[in-house]
Amino acid sequence: MTSTILTIDNVSRVFPGMRGGEPVRALEPTSLTVAENDFITILGPSGCGKSTLLRIVAGLDRPSTGQVSLKGRAIKGPGADRGMVFQSYTLFPWLTVADNIAYGLREKGVPLAQRREIVASYIEKVGLRGFENHYPKQLSGGMQQRTAIARALANDPAILLLDEPFGALDNQTRSLMQELLLGIWERERKTVLFVTHDIEEAIFLASRVIVMTARPGRIKADIPVDLPHPRHYTMKTSAAFSDLKAQLTEEIRVEAMRASEIH
Amino acid sequence: MNRPLEPVSQGVRIVLGISFFVLFVAAWAIATLGGFVSRTFLADPITMLNDGWLLLTRFGFLTDIGVTVWRVLGGFVMAAIVAVPLGVMMGAYKSIEALLEPFVSFARYLPASAFIPLLILWAGIGEMQKLLVIFIGSVFQIILMVAVAVGNTRRDLVEAAYTLGSNDRGVVKRVLIPANAPEIAEILRLVLGWAWTYVIVAELIGSSSGIGHMIIDSQALLATGQMIFGIIVIGIIGLISDFLFKGLNRALFPWRLA
Numbered sequence: 001m002t003s004t005i006l007t008i009d010n011v012s013r014v015f016p017g018m019r020g021g022e023p024v025r026a027l028e029p030t031s032l033t034v035a036e037n038d039f040i041t042i043l044g045p046s047g048c049g050k051s052t053l054l055r056i057v058a059g060l061d062r063p064s065t066g067q068v069s070l071k072g073r074a075i076k077g078p079g080a081d082r083g084m085v086f087q088s089y090t091l092f093p094w095l096t097v098a099d100n101i102a103y104g105l106r107e108k109g110v111p112l113a114q115r116r117e118i119v120a121s122y123i124e125k126v127g128l129r130g131f132e133n134h135y136p137k138q139l140s141g142g143m144q145q146r147t148a149i150a151r152a153l154a155n156d157p158a159i160l161l162l163d164e165p166f167g168a169l170d171n172q173t174r175s176l177m178q179e180l181l182l183g184i185w186e187r188e189r190k191t192v193l194f195v196t197h198d199i200e201e202a203i204f205l206a207s208r209v210i211v212m213t214a215r216p217g218r219i220k221a222d223i224p225v226d227l228p229h230p231r232h233y234t235m236k237t238s239a240a241f242s243d244l245k246a247q248l249t250e251e252i253r254v255e256a257m258r259a260s261e262i263h
Numbered sequence: 264m265n266r267p268l269e270p271v272s273q274g275v276r277i278v279l280g281i282s283f284f285v286l287f288v289a290a291w292a293i294a295t296l297g298g299f300v301s302r303t304f305l306a307d308p309i310t311m312l313n314d315g316w317l318l319l320t321r322f323g324f325l326t327d328i329g330v331t332v333w334r335v336l337g338g339f340v341m342a343a344i345v346a347v348p349l350g351v352m353m354g355a356y357k358s359i360e361a362l363l364e365p366f367v368s369f370a371r372y373l374p375a376s377a378f379i380p381l382l383i384l385w386a387g388i389g390e391m392q393k394l395l396v397i398f399i400g401s402v403f404q405i406i407l408m409v410a411v412a413v414g415n416t417r418r419d420l421v422e423a424a425y426t427l428g429s430n431d432r433g434v435v436k437r438v439l440i441p442a443n444a445p446e447i448a449e450i451l452r453l454v455l456g457w458a459w460t461y462v463i464v465a466e467l468i469g470s471s472s473g474i475g476h477m478i479i480d481s482q483a484l485l486a487t488g489q490m491i492f493g494i495i496v497i498g499i500i501g502l503i504s505d506f507l508f509k510g511l512n513r514a515l516f517p518w519r520l521a
Binding site: 060095103104152 | 417419420422423424425426427428429430433437438441442444516517518519
């Protein structure tokens, strides 16, 4: 059994009510432990607090109760040990692809020569050779997100957090991006926390799928995915995959219906 | 006529732009040369050009132009040096904003031209007084506009920087400033245009050189041709500085257009 890297202990989040309204309970007290090298996908209907949970792990939001600790140290704010890829395109538009990937290394004070070397290796890994000197505006959405993944990984974080990173991409691109990300994970065995509302994506990528309920969110099911690696896109049509998909579709459907009643 | 928002080609744009200048001068020429307007009040274009030529060749008007340009740039650069860092700090740190924003908003409405009599008392009628008029007229505007721009920086870019290991200083220096640099340049371009009005007002009162001084001198002589020439020179200088500023922005911030 591998060691625990991330502990989420009774974390909840209540947003204060706007203009004297009722406070909004986004996240019920939630506990989760993440083992080193795990690829965990958090699956839930929109508005279920899954992004809130991820933002709390990133240190971009504070829990109302409970605490998160990474490698035994409590998380107080954002830091380079937790790389994040956002759903919106967050490359720095004034920096080239190479400079975007080098951003975190520069902040850390890594010497230029070493920086170049690391950037070149990640350019290669995400297949962006020839685009080093392009500005984000000149890239497609898929390329921007590949750069964002490279930018987060170049920092060598202890855990990689992804908040529906492929949500804005078309189906074909999304499917290629899943394979790219999974390929990197299979080679480098990073610990990954991946938020999505796409069932197929959640199964294909994960070693463990966490299903969340509709708002206020809490963990409804924790389902290990034992499909063998390396995974190929053809796996999405296998019987084992279909069984999991049927199971998760049922779980999510109930929550989506509940969510649509509430909103 | 095109449909709404439909672009026109570069050639058409230039031709249309020039044709309105031509139309304007033609209307002016018809009104004056045709005898519809008294010569005492409005010179015709030809007299204006003659007067302008005389000003430039005989009366050393080039020196006046130089003096005025120097004053505008001097006051404006002083204002920018003070205002841009202050604006960035106000935009970045809400406590500084809470401290300064009410005062700056108030000071922004103080008319720079109303300070001229006071500034003459304080600083005499020398160069410092002219520079101060422009400084007062520009500095609060720049502070406020820069603060708003910096305050509106995309939050997700700031968050991304934090997750990449930036500290607060790093976020200000390597996200807030570069993200808003083009907009700050644009603000400076705009305020430079306003600085031109302040300098002329400053030169109309208590000055012995500059374009504004020439205009007020010409009034005493009813030399409307000279006055109009002076005004047009200001317009042309404004146009040129605008052009240079835009070119500079394009060269400095290629990522915006990429």
